[in-house]
Amino acid sequence: MLRILDSTLREGEQTPGVYFDVHIKIAIADLLDSIGIDIIEAGHPVVTENIRQAVAGIAARNLSARVGAHARSIERDVDVALECGVGFLGIFYCVSDARLSHHSQSLPQAIDRISRVIRMARGKRPDLLIRYTPEDAVRSPYANVLTAATEAVRAGADIISIADTTGVMIPGSERNMFDYVSRLKDDLARRDLFPDIAVHCHNDRGLALANALDAFRAGASIIDATVLGLGERAGIVDLATLLAVLAHDFRVDRQWNLVRIPELYELVSRYARVPIPVNLPVTGKNAFTHCAGVHTQAAMKNPLHYQSLDPGVVGRHSEVSLDHMSGMAALMHCLEQIGEMEVDDDLAGKVLKKVKEVGETGRTVDLLELRYIVKYLREHRAAA
Numbered sequence: 001m002l003r004i005l006d007s008t009l010r011e012g013e014q015t016p017g018v019y020f021d022v023h024i025k026i027a028i029a030d031l032l033d034s035i036g037i038d039i040i041e042a043g044h045p046v047v048t049e050n051i052r053q054a055v056a057g058i059a060a061r062n063l064s065a066r067v068g069a070h071a072r073s074i075e076r077d078v079d080v081a082l083e084c085g086v087g088f089l090g091i092f093y094c095v096s097d098a099r100l101s102h103h104s105q106s107l108p109q110a111i112d113r114i115s116r117v118i119r120m121a122r123g124k125r126p127d128l129l130i131r132y133t134p135e136d137a138v139r140s141p142y143a144n145v146l147t148a149a150t151e152a153v154r155a156g157a158d159i160i161s162i163a164d165t166t167g168v169m170i171p172g173s174e175r176n177m178f179d180y181v182s183r184l185k186d187d188l189a190r191r192d193l194f195p196d197i198a199v200h201c202h203n204d205r206g207l208a209l210a211n212a213l214d215a216f217r218a219g220a221s222i223i224d225a226t227v228l229g230l231g232e233r234a235g236i237v238d239l240a241t242l243l244a245v246l247a248h249d250f251r252v253d254r255q256w257n258l259v260r261i262p263e264l265y266e267l268v269s270r271y272a273r274v275p276i277p278v279n280l281p282v283t284g285k286n287a288f289t290h291c292a293g294v295h296t297q298a299a300m301k302n303p304l305h306y307q308s309l310d311p312g313v314v315g316r317h318s319e320v321s322l323d324h325m326s327g328m329a330a331l332m333h334c335l336e337q338i339g340e341m342e343v344d345d346d347l348a349g350k351v352l353k354k355v356k357e358v359g360e361t362g363r364t365v366d367l368l369e370l371r372y373i374v375k376y377l378r379e380h381r382a383a384a
Contacts, residue, residue, distance in 0.1 A: 002216065002252055003038035005198065005224045006239060008268060009054070010041040010070050012230035018272045025054040026061070028227075031264045033063040035243075036256040039088050039129075039222070044070035045080045056084040066129060073117045082124055089121055090161070092133040095148045096140035111148050115155035122156030131159035131198060138164050138180060146187050149195075153188065159196045159222060160184070162215070167204030167234065169211045177201070177211040181218035198222035203234040212237045213245065227268040228276065228283075240265065240282040240314065248309055259315030282314055289319045322370065323359030328352060338367050340374055350377050 009025050012018060020028065025042070032040050042059065045052035059067040068088030069081035081089055093114050094100070100110055114132060121130055132152035134145045149160045162180060169177045181197055188195065199215040201208040201224070212223045229238035240261045246252040265283045269276045278285040288311040311317050320330050331352050335343055343351070354373050355365050365373065 001221065002246070002254070003196075003222045004239075004243070005039040005041055005068070005222055006032050006037045006226065007041040007200075007224050007236070008032070008226040008230060008239070009058075010043050011200075011224070011232070011236055012226045012228075012268075012272070013043070013051075014232045015230045015235065015272070015274070018230060018274065020054075020271055022050060022054045022057060024267075024271045026057055028264070028268060029058045029061070029063065029065075029067070031260060031267065033065045034257055035260050035264065036254065037065050039066045039068055041068045041070060041088070041090065041224075042086070044077075045084050046071075046077050052080065052084065055081070055086065059085040059087070068129075071117075073114050075117060075120060078117055078121050078124075082121065082128075087127070088129045088131070089125075090131045090133060091117055091121070091157075092135050092163075093148075094135040094140070095144040096136055097144070099136070107144055107147065111151045114148060115151050118152055118155040118157050129159070130157045131161050132157040133161040133163050133198075133200065135163055136165040137162050138169055138175065138177075139166065142183075146184065149184065149188065150191055150193060153193045153195045157195060159198050160188070161198035161200055161222070161224075162220070163200045164202055164208075164211060165200075167202035167208060169201070169214075170205065170207060171210050171214050177214040178218040181215045181220050185219055196221045198224065200224040200236065202231065202236055203229060206234070208235075208237045209241055209245070212242060213250075216246075216250070227265060228272070228274055228280075230268075230272065230274065238280070238282075241280075244282045244309060244314060248313060258313055261314045262316060282309070286321075287311075288316055289321050322355050322365040323363070324356045325359065326352065326355055331355065334367060334370055335374070338371050338374075340371075343374065347374070347377060347381065350381075 008028060029040050042055040043051040045055045055069050066087040068090055069084055069086045070090050071077035071081050073091055073093040093110060095107060095110055100107060118130055121128060134140060134148050137145050169175055185197055197220045199212055199220045201211040225237040225239040225242045227239050229235040243256055243258060247256060265276055276283055281287055320333055322334055351373055358365050
């Protein structure tokens with residue numbers, strides 16, 4: 001079964017300038033849980049005392065989701081995480097030759113360290129869900145990744161996460177996530193090892209979602225995402241877009257409560273101080289807004305003429321924007337919305353002319369301003 005891991009409270013806080021107070025983190029976690037997220041990665045508790053308190057506080061809420069913590073392959077990191085009461089532990093350590101050389105370590109030494117920490121965590125918490133991530137996996141020698149993953153699973157890891165740490169994977173190219181996931185699953189299976197495969201896809205080339213879906217098609221059973229795609233540099237997979245595509249296009253049979261997505265995004269956007277881009281799929285202001293005259297006329301008869309996703313799935317509805325591109329059909333639709341049913345052709349023509357003039361200044365006319373325009377032009381005509 002596919003599971004979604006949300007990392008807004010961990011990876012998301014690695015966005016420059018983003019930090020959530022403890023009470024906001026708890027509110028975000030509660031919303032994620034109500035949507036049906038499987039794993040909430042609540043933070044790296046050794047980083048600061050406030051993060052530790054937040055991880056412990058969220059873990060104590062008895063959510064349906066598993067609450068997780070991030071940890072280096074260091075005993076102290078694991079101890080602090082387990083003291084927080086988490087049910088999921090993500091342990092990471094890079095096995096690229098360059099990074100190993102930087103740390104003056106051989107691959108066997110690194111694997112010994114990884115395995116020792118995993119065995120320690122498993123010994124202290126037999127019911128713990130443990131993930132091992134070979135950081136920057138896809139740019140590391142594959143043999144190193146396979147060997148490290150093999151020993152991590154034998155030491156007690158339940159999940160191996162394939163990290164595209166710098167967003168280099170490109171669907172359809174020689175370096176694609178479908179082939180990588182397939183190869184790793186097959187090679188581990190030949191060793192009689194069957195861990196869950198997770199993917200953590202960065203968006204440096206704008207392909208994080210495409211890579212995550214490639215991985216899903218290849219059999220990955222956990223996908224990492226964040227609200228607004230927050231994270232290091234260009235971030236990772238956007239949660240709302242991922243869920244909408246999985247539910248609508250891949251027919252993933254999960255009872256996600258997607259109508260709470262707008263509430264979640266408003267909350268995170270406000271306290272991250274990161275605006276929701278107007279053109280962001282699913283959650284952006286313009287995602288279900290029709291503007292051009294031909295588009296609006298067709299969309300009012302059948303929204304599917306110019307949109308492929310039902311906005312009701314995510315608690316939204318189609319809208320019509322009034323500006324310099326608008327036609328009479330769009331205007332009449334909006335007049336009906338404000339209760340102006342007795343507008344004759346002459347007045348409608350004058351209103352549309354004014355709407356276009358406003359649109360040419362770079363603004364759109366909302367329903368409140370439309371009321372004022374109709375009122376002004378009606379009074380002006382009566383006084384003439």
